Structure formats: C-alpha cells, structure tokens
Amino acid sequence: MKKQLLLGDEAIALGALHAGLSGVYAYPGTPSTEITEFIQGNALAKERGVHSRWSTNEKTAMEAALGMSFMGKRALVCMKHVGMNVCADPFVNSGMTGVNGGVVVLVADDPSMHSSQDEQDSRFYGKFAMVPIFEPSNQQEAYDMMAAAFDYSEKQCLPVLMRVTTRMAHSRAVVECVDVPRQQNELNYNAEAKNWVLLPANARKRNDIVTAQQASLEEDAANSPYNIYIEGQDKSLGIIASGIGFNYVNECFPSGSPYPILKISQYPLPKKLVRRMLSECKQVLIVEEGQPFIEDMVRGVSESMNIKGKLDGTLPRTGELTPDIVKKALGMEIGECFDPCADVAPRPPALCQGCGHRDVYAALNEVLKEYENPRVFGDIGCYTLGFLPPFRAIHSCVDMGASITMAKGAADAGQWPAVAVIGDSTFTHSGMTGLLDAINENANITVIISDNLTTGMTGGQDSAGTNKFEAICRGLGLSDEHLKVVVPLPKNMPEITQMIRDEINYKGTSVIIPRRECMQTLQRHLKQKKAAK
Structure with missing residues (x-):
C-alpha cells in the first residue's frame, strides 16, 4: 500500500480513479472543485483517457454520467450542494432508471455558508430519490468508499450519493492507496430500454422494484463495515x-x-x-x-x-x-481558545484591483444616477461582490441564472430600468433559457454579460461559452443592433456609459458584453508563457 498526504477531495478523486473510473462530470463549485481538478492533472487519468472536461452545468453533468453508465462504464458526478438543485431532475429519475455501469454522485455541502447561499443538507435528496447514501468520516474512508460505492452501485443497479462537508473536503490526512488500480469496465450493451425509457407503464414497474429494494438497502447498511x-x-x-x-x-x-x-x-x-x-x-x-x-x-x-x-x-x-x-x-470543559484582537478590523472580500467587473459597475452606477428607482439583478460569481462597498451596485442574487429571469419578471411588473448582470460561465450554466424568454417577449430589460473569459469565482476553470456569446445571443434571436461588445477599461468609460444608456433607453431586450480577461488567470497565463520560453 502506498501512502499519500491528500485533501479529502483528492482522496475521493484518487479513490475513483483506482476504482476503474472512466469519466468525471462536474461544474466547479466550492468545496467540490478540487476533485475534478485532481483528475484532470493525474497521470493515470491521462494514460487511461478518463473524461474530465468541465460540464456546462450540474444537470448536463448528471445526464452525461448516465449516458456513460448506460454503456457499462463507471462515472463520477461532482458538485456542491446547491448544484444538487440544478441536477435534481436527472438525479431523482436515475433512481427510477437504475444504472448499468456504476454511478457515484459526489456532493459537497457547505455548512456555515463559507461560499454559498444556503446550508442545505444533501442527504435529504438521497432519501427522497430512494438511493443509498455514503458519508465518509475521514480521508481514508473517502478513498476506500469510492471503490465500495461503485461496487455497490453496480450490485444494486442504483446510483450512490456520497456526501461530504467543507472540513472533510478541504482538510488533509495520510491515505493508504492500493498498489494496482482496478481496470475500467468494458463497454457493454446490458442496459435494457424498458428500464431507461420512463414512460408511465415502465416507470410504475421500476418504482415498485426500487421501493421493494429499500428493505435490502437498510439491511446492507446495518451490516456495513462503515456503520x-x-x-x-x-x-x-x-x-x-x-x-x-x-x-x-x-x-x-x-x-x-x-x-x-x-x-x-x-x-x-x-x-x-x-x-x-x-x-x-x-x-x-x-x-x-x-x-x-x-x-x-x-x-x-x-x-x-x-x-x-x-x-x-x-x-x-x-x-x-x-x-x-x-x-x-457532552458536558466537558472547553480549553482556552484563540481570541482575535478586538482592534483588528474585518476585511470582507472585494473585487481584485484591475478587475473588469469594477469598470462595469463603475459605468453602470454612473449611468443609473440618471434614472429614478433603477433595479439591478445580480447573479452567482465574483461580480456578486458588487453588492458590497464601494459599488453597492446590485439588488438581488438568488441562484445561478436568476438575474435575467428576475429582471424580466420585474419588467413584466412595470419596473424600468431593469438591468441583469451575469457572468460568462453563469450565463451558459443557467442564463441562456432566461434570455430566450426575454427575447421571445422582447422584454424591456438590459442584460450585461460580464465576460472575464474564465470561471473566476472557483479558481479560473474553463468557461463553456468562451468566444461564443455573440453567436449564442444571435442564435436565441437577439438582433445585432442591440448586441454590443466593449472592453471594460477606464479609458473606455465614455463608450461604456453611452452604450449602457442607449440600451436602457431602448424599449426591448438588449445585451452588452464587456469582455476582458480575469486578472488572476491573465497573470497565470503570462507565467505559463514565460516558463514555456
């Protein structure tokens, strides 16, 4: 057995690879991001051709994993807890279809909301979907459980939900790993269409089968080496x-x-x-x-x-x-704890110096001074920090993609101006359908897709729509006349402000795309180019 010092996320990733993984499907979200990143950089994964490209959102990730399972191979789906809400439709239905190759759905919950909108507990999803749930208590179990979960998934023909929390995902421990990883499953054609085509007649039969399985799942849990x-x-x-x-x-x-x-x-x-x-x-x-x-x-x-x-x-x-x-x-005495000095001022997060989002908010605030009761609907990403000083620029942030649909709903109610601010990765994740609604009704909203050419909030992963946003907007039916692109820099402030003003005054749906690379990824790319010389 080889010993390695691993994050909980890394132990999960390596455990999946050593269990014969053929593909990981995920959308980046703290505290789950490092799982996919570890697989992307792993030599064994590259040697075996393990799929590890980021998915557009958690729903597409879950569905792609089901497709791999349909063909008999093992797939891992990774997300944070709010991502479970996005993939709930295919996840719950996967309990009805069952699996062919093993499927493990790894969800990382975030109690205390370090980087999340809520504290939801994803174990309820497993109970709701009537699928087994694994919950490791340390890094060694996280590693070992991956093989056990894939085996159990194939034994019971059900997906397995594995739940971790922030401290498990982001703390390190020594993990003993197998010397010889399991080979990947061979492609097979054992999936039966009558199980996977959820017409009511088929689904009712599967529902009876899955319901009847619950007693054996509970008996297995009572005899589990992990309980x-x-x-x-x-x-x-x-x-x-x-x-x-x-x-x-x-x-x-x-x-x-x-x-x-x-x-x-x-x-x-x-x-x-x-x-x-x-x-x-x-x-x-x-x-x-x-x-x-x-x-x-x-x-x-x-x-x-x-x-x-x-x-x-x-x-x-x-x-x-x-x-x-x-x-x-437990009624035990608590030892002396570190007490930070009362004179230390809190330092809330802020947009990086030089960030293009800063110039977007500066321009937007300048223009909106001219209007009575403007409302700006924000979204999930770095730019959510625009709520904080010095910008105080947005009025809402609910879930991925909500900016556009909330702006449309506000406009339907009679609000003007109604502005949506959404990032590039969030737009392809959940914003495109909302924009289609707006375009179909020519809703009186202005959409700003603040494009920093990466998924900045979670560490600079690739964004699914990079260099495609104009084509996407045109494909959804937006006219070229009200599709504008600009580079957000202080020297371009007159151009940006006039562009925002013109599109707000247009009585219909318009999109402005301020585009400039994230400062963090830019520095990383410059270092990579320098190192390559």
Whole structure:
C-alpha cells in the first residue's frame, strides 16, 4: 500500500480513479472543485483517457454520467450542494432508471455558508430519490468508499450519493492507496430500454422494484463495515455520530469513549443498530453536521424523550460543528481558545484591483444616477461582490441564472430600468433559457454579460461559452443592433456609459458584453508563457 498526504477531495478523486473510473462530470463549485481538478492533472487519468472536461452545468453533468453508465462504464458526478438543485431532475429519475455501469454522485455541502447561499443538507435528496447514501468520516474512508460505492452501485443497479462537508473536503490526512488500480469496465450493451425509457407503464414497474429494494438497502447498511457499533462501559449516554462529527467525537475522547458510539456512514438509516443503542442507553446524543437528518429519523424510531441533538438545542441548528461544540454538548470543559484582537478590523472580500467587473459597475452606477428607482439583478460569481462597498451596485442574487429571469419578471411588473448582470460561465450554466424568454417577449430589460473569459469565482476553470456569446445571443434571436461588445477599461468609460444608456433607453431586450480577461488567470497565463520560453 502506498501512502499519500491528500485533501479529502483528492482522496475521493484518487479513490475513483483506482476504482476503474472512466469519466468525471462536474461544474466547479466550492468545496467540490478540487476533485475534478485532481483528475484532470493525474497521470493515470491521462494514460487511461478518463473524461474530465468541465460540464456546462450540474444537470448536463448528471445526464452525461448516465449516458456513460448506460454503456457499462463507471462515472463520477461532482458538485456542491446547491448544484444538487440544478441536477435534481436527472438525479431523482436515475433512481427510477437504475444504472448499468456504476454511478457515484459526489456532493459537497457547505455548512456555515463559507461560499454559498444556503446550508442545505444533501442527504435529504438521497432519501427522497430512494438511493443509498455514503458519508465518509475521514480521508481514508473517502478513498476506500469510492471503490465500495461503485461496487455497490453496480450490485444494486442504483446510483450512490456520497456526501461530504467543507472540513472533510478541504482538510488533509495520510491515505493508504492500493498498489494496482482496478481496470475500467468494458463497454457493454446490458442496459435494457424498458428500464431507461420512463414512460408511465415502465416507470410504475421500476418504482415498485426500487421501493421493494429499500428493505435490502437498510439491511446492507446495518451490516456495513462503515456503520460501526463501538461498545462503551457507561450506558448513561450513547452517541450516534456521522461524517466529520464522528471525528470530533473521537477528538473529545483521545483515550477512547466511555460511552457506546454508533458511527453511521452508510444509509438508509440502520434502524436495527439504532434500536440497539436506544435500548441500551439512558440518553442518546446525535452528532451530525448539517440538518437533523438522522435525529429526525431516530425520533421516529423511538418514543423516548431522552434524545439530544439539534432539535432540543444541545447542538446548534446552523453552522459547522467543531470539537469544542461537541465537547460542550457532552458536558466537558472547553480549553482556552484563540481570541482575535478586538482592534483588528474585518476585511470582507472585494473585487481584485484591475478587475473588469469594477469598470462595469463603475459605468453602470454612473449611468443609473440618471434614472429614478433603477433595479439591478445580480447573479452567482465574483461580480456578486458588487453588492458590497464601494459599488453597492446590485439588488438581488438568488441562484445561478436568476438575474435575467428576475429582471424580466420585474419588467413584466412595470419596473424600468431593469438591468441583469451575469457572468460568462453563469450565463451558459443557467442564463441562456432566461434570455430566450426575454427575447421571445422582447422584454424591456438590459442584460450585461460580464465576460472575464474564465470561471473566476472557483479558481479560473474553463468557461463553456468562451468566444461564443455573440453567436449564442444571435442564435436565441437577439438582433445585432442591440448586441454590443466593449472592453471594460477606464479609458473606455465614455463608450461604456453611452452604450449602457442607449440600451436602457431602448424599449426591448438588449445585451452588452464587456469582455476582458480575469486578472488572476491573465497573470497565470503570462507565467505559463514565460516558463514555456
């Protein structure tokens, strides 16, 4: 066995490659991005021709993975938790179609919302879709579970949802890896059309089959090597812990827990093991990161009121867990913590100096001074920072692509001016259909596609629509007369402001594309060119 120091994300990626992966499909999103990036740079992946190009969005990623599975090969789909909302349609239906080659859907949740709009817990998606869920508690498990998840996916003919959280994804540990990676699956034609064509007559049969599978999935979870009942002498308390929460419980007891611990890393909930703990222990504390997913189900299994966790306030309902939070829940003394100096001023994130988005917002603010009650609808990306000082330029940011459709809805309500600001990657991810709606009705909105030639917010990955935006807008039906391109630089400010003013005053749908490369990727490209000489 070879030992490597790996991020949780890297352990997942390497585990998938060593399990015979043929393709990874993903859209970049923190904290999941490093999985695909690791595969893109891995020598074995290149040698084997593993697919690793970024997808346009999470829905297309999930559907492409299903296509690879249909042909018998193993596919990994990666996203952050809000990406699960985007791919929910194919993901939920994949439980009905089943799989041929194994499919693992890796979702990285972001408790405390370090870079996200919400704290959603993706385990609910797995329960909703009636598919197995794996949740590693450390980097070694993250690596090992990939092979187990692919094997289990093919055994049960179901996709497997694997859920991690930010600290698991972005912390490092030594991982023991296999010496000989598994070969990729051969192409096969075993997928049966009657399972994959979800006409109601076919889907009803599959629904009966998948529903009937749930009992065996639960039995497998009860016997899983990842779900462990650890004996303890003191039965006054039992602890049920999942994911990174199990790590934190162990940190509280460096010499071993005096209390019984039930570690849960594979779902459906193993009710047999839960009932054992409930029968043996006077009280049960449930330590899980995210929402009270396990706790809700445990309370459904037991009539006992001696269940502690998030629902009774023993643990906080929001934010990340920490070892100190778990210690407090266990009634243990908390050691001295680092207390930052009260005189240190907070430093919120800001757009980089020299960023083209800055010039776009400066021009937009200058023009909008001329109008009464203008509204600017923002989107997901670096440019969302335009909400903060010094620009304070946008009024909303809800989800990927919402800027254009919200601007259209506001215009439908009578708002003018209604301006949408969206980035290049976000536009191809979820903005094109909204623009088509606007063009079809010639909605009175101005759309600014701020093109920095990359997916800047997540580290400079390739953007699906680079050098194609004018063609896309024309293909959707936008007239050339109201499709404008400009370079956002201070010296071009008169041109930009006049362009924005003209298109706002046009009573219909118009698109302005300010285009200048992201400063971060520009510097990286210049270094690469210099190194190549």
